Amino acid sequence: MKRIVAKEEFCMGCGLCEVYCTVQHSKSKDIVKAYNREHPRPLSRVRLEMNQPVSFAIQCRHCEDAPCVTACLSGAMQKDEATGLVTHDAEKCIGCWTCIMVCPYGAIKMDASGKVVSKCDLCSELDVPACVANCPNGALVYKEVKP
Amino acid sequence: MSKYVIVGASAAGIGAVEAIREVDPVGTITVISEEPCPRYSRPMISDLVSGKANFEKMKWRDDHFWDKNEVQALTGRTAVSLNLADKYIALDKGDCVNFEKLLIATGGRPFVPKIEGADKEGVFTFTTLSDAERLAAKIETAKRVVVIGAGLIGVSVTEALVKRGLQVTMVELKDKILSLILDPKSSEMVENVIKKAGVTIVTGQTVQRILGTPEDDNVVGGAVFTSGDQVQCDLVIIAIGVIPRLELVAGTDVKTNKGIIVDRFMRTNVSDVYASGDVAETYDFVFGANRLLPLWPLAQLEGKVAGYNMAGKKAGYPGGTAMSALKYFGIPIISIGVVNPKENDAYEILTKHDPERNLYKKIVLKDNVIVGITLVNDIEKAGILFHLMKNCAKVKKFKQELLSENFGLATLPRSLRKKLYPGE
Numbered sequence: 001m002k003r004i005v006a007k008e009e010f011c012m013g014c015g016l017c018e019v020y021c022t023v024q025h026s027k028s029k030d031i032v033k034a035y036n037r038e039h040p041r042p043l044s045r046v047r048l049e050m051n052q053p054v055s056f057a058i059q060c061r062h063c064e065d066a067p068c069v070t071a072c073l074s075g076a077m078q079k080d081e082a083t084g085l086v087t088h089d090a091e092k093c094i095g096c097w098t099c100i101m102v103c104p105y106g107a108i109k110m111d112a113s114g115k116v117v118s119k120c121d122l123c124s125e126l127d128v129p130a131c132v133a134n135c136p137n138g139a140l141v142y143k144e145v146k147p
Numbered sequence: 148m149s150k151y152v153i154v155g156a157s158a159a160g161i162g163a164v165e166a167i168r169e170v171d172p173v174g175t176i177t178v179i180s181e182e183p184c185p186r187y188s189r190p191m192i193s194d195l196v197s198g199k200a201n202f203e204k205m206k207w208r209d210d211h212f213w214d215k216n217e218v219q220a221l222t223g224r225t226a227v228s229l230n231l232a233d234k235y236i237a238l239d240k241g242d243c244v245n246f247e248k249l250l251i252a253t254g255g256r257p258f259v260p261k262i263e264g265a266d267k268e269g270v271f272t273f274t275t276l277s278d279a280e281r282l283a284a285k286i287e288t289a290k291r292v293v294v295i296g297a298g299l300i301g302v303s304v305t306e307a308l309v310k311r312g313l314q315v316t317m318v319e320l321k322d323k324i325l326s327l328i329l330d331p332k333s334s335e336m337v338e339n340v341i342k343k344a345g346v347t348i349v350t351g352q353t354v355q356r357i358l359g360t361p362e363d364d365n366v367v368g369g370a371v372f373t374s375g376d377q378v379q380c381d382l383v384i385i386a387i388g389v390i391p392r393l394e395l396v397a398g399t400d401v402k403t404n405k406g407i408i409v410d411r412f413m414r415t416n417v418s419d420v421y422a423s424g425d426v427a428e429t430y431d432f433v434f435g436a437n438r439l440l441p442l443w444p445l446a447q448l449e450g451k452v453a454g455y456n457m458a459g460k461k462a463g464y465p466g467g468t469a470m471s472a473l474k475y476f477g478i479p480i481i482s483i484g485v486v487n488p489k490e491n492d493a494y495e496i497l498t499k500h501d502p503e504r505n506l507y508k509k510i511v512l513k514d515n516v517i518v519g520i521t522l523v524n525d526i527e528k529a530g531i532l533f534h535l536m537k538n539c540a541k542v543k544k545f546k547q548e549l550l551s552e553n554f555g556l557a558t559l560p561r562s563l564r565k566k567l568y569p570g571e
Contacts, residue, residue, distance in 0.1 A: 006571070049557035058556055061570075067530075070162075070451065071444035073190045075207040092204060094194060097472035098444055101481045103530035104568070106555060110479065110527075 001084045003145045004122070004132055006056045010139035013055035017131035017140060018044035021059075024123055024130035040112035045120045046131045047107070057131060057140055059120035060107045062086045068099035068108060076116075085124075090116045148245040149177035149219065151457055152236060154226045154395060155252035156180035157189055158443050159424030159450030161208055163250050166454025166462075168216050174458065176218045177244050179236065182276065183223040186212055190303075190443050192279035196286070197307035205276075226253075229395050231417055236395075248419050248457040251396065251407060252450060255389030255425035255441050262295075262385075264357030269367030270383045273304045282384070286311050289381040293317075293370045295354050297324035299471060301386035302341070306475045309344050316347040316378055318354055318370075328471050328482045332500065333507055333523050340476045352376075357383055389441050391426040404428055406439050411463045413453035421457055423449035432466035432537065433484045433518050440467055465537070472526075478505075481529040484536060485511045485519030494518070499550040508550045515543040528554050535559075538567055 019031070021044040026034035034042060046059040066086045068077045076092035077099055079085075093116035099108050100117060111118035123129040132142040151167055153160045156178045164176060188207040194200035213220040225239040235245045257272035259265060269289075271282050282304075292308050294301050297319035305315050317324070323334040324341070338348060352372045360368030369379045391406040401415050402408045407422035409415055411430060415422050423429075424446035428437040445467040455462035473480040488494035488511050495512040504524065510532070511519030517536040522529050532549065535542060540563060542549060548558045556564060564571075 047555070049555045050553070051555075051557035054557045054561070056557065070448050073207075073443055074188050074204075094191060094200065094474070096190065096474050097479055097481065097526060100526055101470060101472045101483065101529050101533060102444065104534035106528045106531040108530070114477075 001145065002122075002142055003062060004059060004120075004129055005141045005143060005145065006058065007139045007141060008054065008056040010137045011055045011057065012137055012139070013048060013050050013052075014136065015048050016134050016136060017046045017057045018048055020130040020134040021046045021120075024126070025118075043109065043112050043118055045109075045118055057135075058105055058107060059131070060086060060103075061105055062120075062122070067102040067104065071098045071102045073098055085122060086119075088117065088119055088121070090118075093117060148175075148247075150174035150247045151176045151250070152244055152246035152248070153178045153250040153252060154236065155250075155254055155424065155426075156182070156185035156220070156222070157252070157254055157424065158207075158446035159252035159254070159453070160250070161186065161212075162447040162450025163252065163423065163454035163457070164216050164218055166451040167458045170455060170458035170460045176216070177221060177246075178213075178218050179221045179224055179226045179238065179244070181223070181225050184276075185222060187276055188443075189274070189276075192273065192276060193303040193307040195276070195279045196283050196304065197310040199310075202276075226395055229399055229401075231399055231401070231420070234419070246419075249421065250413075250450070250453050250457060251401075251415075251420070251422040251426060252424045252446075252453075253392040253395055253426045254446075256392050257385060258387050258390045259385050260353075260387065262354055262357060264359070264367075265383075265385070267357055267359060267365055267367045267383075269381060270357060270385065272385050273300055274389060282382070285382060286313065289313060291316070291378070291380040292382045292384060293354060293378060293380045294384045294386055296386040296388065297321075297348065297350075298327060298386065298388060299325070299473070300388070301384075302337075302473075302475050304384055304386055305341070305346055306344075309346060314345070314347075316349060316380070317341070318349045318352050318372060320351070320353045322350050324348060324350065325473075328469060328486060329480070330486045330509060330521060332498075333480060333482070333486075333509070333521050336505065336507060336523055337473075337476070337478055337480065340478045344476055349376075354383065389425060391439065393426065408437065411466075412456045412461070413449055413464060414456065421453040423453040430464060430466040431468050433468040440469060442467070442470065444470070470533075472529075479524060479526050481520065481522045481526045483520040483529070483533055484517075485513075486521050488519065497546065497550055510546075510549050512542065512546065515541045515546070517542060517549075525552070531556060534567060540567060 026042040076089045108119045132140045186208045187205040228237045356371040358369035406428040425441035452464045470483040497510045499508045507523040509521040
């Protein structure tokens, strides 16, 4: 299965991964409209971690034994057996924040509404996730990894 | 004869089913549950009362769950007794189920103290779907409610009732609300929010007597506090806590303390008999000993561990600790481990309070290892802190960063990061 892998040594800390994640998860899919006209502004599901000179992007790792799936109170967070993805059903989510408490990567956040959580979905409708496709220096790679 | 018999079908029971099926696709599984449809999320019963969720949304596992996992589900049935010598469970209709491996996941029952008048119509406990349904049916006609207990259950039901427009008085015996999981500062922050929502909070008191109405003494009309003060109300909800349901093992060789005693593999002292969830005393890695920790995510994990071991895959329980995420009254809070360290102990406490943004963070350290986390309103990094805590990571070199807004994985020294996140 394919996963996003961060190459810390290539990350420049430019933050374009966050920008394009935001756009991809906006209603309009347009950078200007997403930032200027959508209220609340959609959130990036990838987080740029900075502690100079170290920087890298982190998003849901779709863990094999995902603590968020075990801890989920409502059944919104599930492990897809076929794809190995950790999927989040916003309709079922009750915003109890239990998954945030147990995610070792801090990769789940409250979404802009403050009512449910949001996390990386690997841009399931795209061939290559937006953060990877728009990383200018190859610091994010989308590749096959062993489960 | 069933290879695996599981008594109780909530978080632990269902966790066990899933784990067994990962390892053993064919062994027969029988699940016994008193509830007609136990596959629901128990923490969501307050959402049913508030109107935020219907039963469909509360389904924690879908309608095909039993079929998909080839489980014989004896729902709406009660396990009456346990015979360890002949390895069977006797059921309420006189029938029996033999087992090779047994999991006791009977959970807890609400603790109801002796209160005069507690048998009146309009007195509720609040732990099951049927409790929630009966309460929801009363809401149209009720106006005022007294909730006894300001712990997690009390606060959750209070929020639901407020959303439905009822006037709630919360009565708490301790000086602070949520005193088991919050420190005084964070408790006060929540208290302010709850009061703003129109709830009356009475601390240092409990209800000593429940009164009837002038028309009918069998129907709730008011409550008298220990101070002697009296309020009118139409409903009383007892939300003090849960105690393990031990009746199935009473009089058997299964060893109990407050709950059933289990090892790190969820085994009881009797071979082939396991226990998990609110009925069991499981390992608390902060406490360094087993104790009751009646929390949904832990019950699910304990059930999984039991299931693996029952099916022959050795799996140790890593341990849990007191850990709660709170969403109530719009103030997100995460509380893990030690929140109120005793002053004479060798704890180091880091705090940060930003009243303008209503932020509060507190980390409790012992020997430079995180043993307690409280986060109010800025909770996104809770899981990273918890990961450090679970792995007993020494945080001496970067402890000043733990509460900063920029704290994250990049804060960790590279060697520690590689150690704690080996796959990255």
